[in-house]
Amino acid sequence: TEYLGFSIEMGAFVAGLMISEVEYADQTLTYVEPLRDIFASLFFVTIGMLIDPVFLWNHLEVILGLVFIVFVGKFLIITPIVRLFGYPLKTALIAGLGLAQIGEFSFVLASAGQAMGLVSRNVYLLILGTTAVTLVLTPFVLRSVPQLLKWAEKFGPLQRYFDETSQPVAIAETLPEQNYVVVCGYGRVGRILVKMLQSRNCSVVVIDESESRIQDCRMQGIPYIYGNAASWHVLEAARVERAKAMAIALPDPMSTRLCLKRALELVPDLDIVVRANQDKDIELLYQLGAWEVVQPEFEASLELSAHLLAGIGISATAIAREVQQIRSSRYLELRPPREPLAVSRDLKVAVRDMNSEWYNLPSGSPIASMTLEETNLR
CATH class of the missing domain: 3.40.50.720 (NAD(P)-binding Rossmann-like Domain)
Known part of the structure; x- marks a missing residue:
């Protein structure tokens, strides 16, 4: 790609796309990941060294204005596009806010533009400052988004917009x-x-x-x-x-x-x-x-424990009994009192697969005319 006149960064990007489609992509990623983390750190250190704090302070109003324009502008572009693809309003808002910052690749483009004389030194520093501020603000914005959406879904005037956009696609x-x-x-x-x-x-x-x-x-x-x-x-x-x-x-x-x-x-x-x-x-x-x-994590811990207990020679019956006791003690203490209808339904399900058989009692049997509880049959 560099020989054809494109940037070496574009060639690296295309190479990554090609590798992602091969059978050993995950294995390749494990080899590259340590280097990726090192170079990502080095990249941001380099960006920090390029930014002039004095220039940022002297042009603070302009940079904050550019940050506002970038956030609002990209949000207004991305959110409708996501909605056009049929995603719910909530998903579109999260995507719009999550992608509202200027990406890291803009540093590469700005550097190339300055080297070619298309971008002046002042404009280059404005781009660097604006990009850096948006990257810093984005994590805080994303952290507050769930609470804002939760409030919006409960707020009367806005609630209908979330409901209306939730029609089946x-x-x-x-x-x-x-x-x-x-x-x-x-x-x-x-x-x-x-x-x-x-x-x-x-x-x-x-x-x-x-x-x-x-x-x-x-x-x-x-x-x-x-x-x-x-x-x-x-x-x-x-x-x-x-x-x-x-x-x-x-x-x-x-x-x-x-x-x-x-x-x-x-x-x-x-x-x-x-x-x-x-x-x-x-x-x-x-x-x-x-x-x-x-609760998946709790159930996974029970299965892991059961496997380990079986490996040390504990019988399957004992393991099942202990697991059931732990499960019951964990969930039952959190359950509210069951309604009679729910108890009746559970009993019907429990006895559905049980074997049953009628026995005729001999005359003079001591348990004749007793209830099951009175017989103490067990």
């Missing part, structure tokens, strides 16, 4: 009629859930807002709804009132809570199992009405 041509399971989130957990349910000939409907995951559903013939699972409109399109159960495995805690709350408002007695993203979410999800809450 696409719906599969055929959806099950009834007695199906709605799986919200088709990530690693959602894929396993769908696979296990389909192996038992159970109908499913997947809700996800990732185009690539929805494309996987299309290729595998899995009924889907492309949209935000926390949206009223998407849940209504999924006809949750006809569903037998729902599994929520969304990566965002706020979306998880909204999805659970709105699904139960549509169908108060719907059987919902939820994946908790953090320990602190378990009790809240139970209080919101989840039938069951699972």
Whole structure:
């Protein structure tokens, strides 16, 4: 690329794109990563050495004005583009703010422009100062975005914009009629859930807002709804009132809570199992009405412990009993008192696969006319 008249940086970028497509891309990255970190540090040290603090102070008003123009301008360009691709308003806002800064490659372009005489020394220093300030501000902006969006979703005048932009983007041509399971989130957990349910000939409907995951559903013939699972409109399109159960495995805690709350408002007695993203979410999800809450890290620790105990010779029965005790003590203390309907349903599920047989009592049996509790049969 340098021989053809392009920059050597562009050639390195194209080489990286080519390597990313080969079979050993991950292995190559592990070799390059230490060097990448060293050169990234060196790059920013060099940029710091190029910036003139006195120039920044003397032109502070101009640089702050340029920073404002860059942030607002890029935000107003990027956000509508993301929306045009069918993503929710929340995703578009995060993308717009996250990409509002000037990228590191601008240093390379500015240096090339100065070397060719296209950029004066003062303009070059203004570019460096503006870029540096935007790079410093971006982490603070991104850290405050979730709180701002949380407030905006609850603020009356703005709430309708978030709801209106959460219409289903696409719906599969055929959806099950009834007695199906709605799986919200088709990530690693959602894929396993769908696979296990389909192996038992159970109908499913997947809700996800990732185009690539929805494309996987299309290729595998899995009924889907492309949209935000926390949206009223998407849940209504999924006809949750006809569903037998729902599994929520969304990566965002706020979306998880909204999805659970709105699904139960549509169908108060719907059987919902939820994946908790953090320990602190378990009790809240139970209080919101989840039938069951699972915390992945805690469950993973139980499986690791079970494997290690089996390796040192503990019987499978003893391991299962201990794991169940730990699991019960962890979740039961956070569960609110169960409704009679929920207890009755759990009992029916528990005895569904138990063997049962009738026995006729001989005449004069001491347990005749007793209840099961009175017989103390166990």
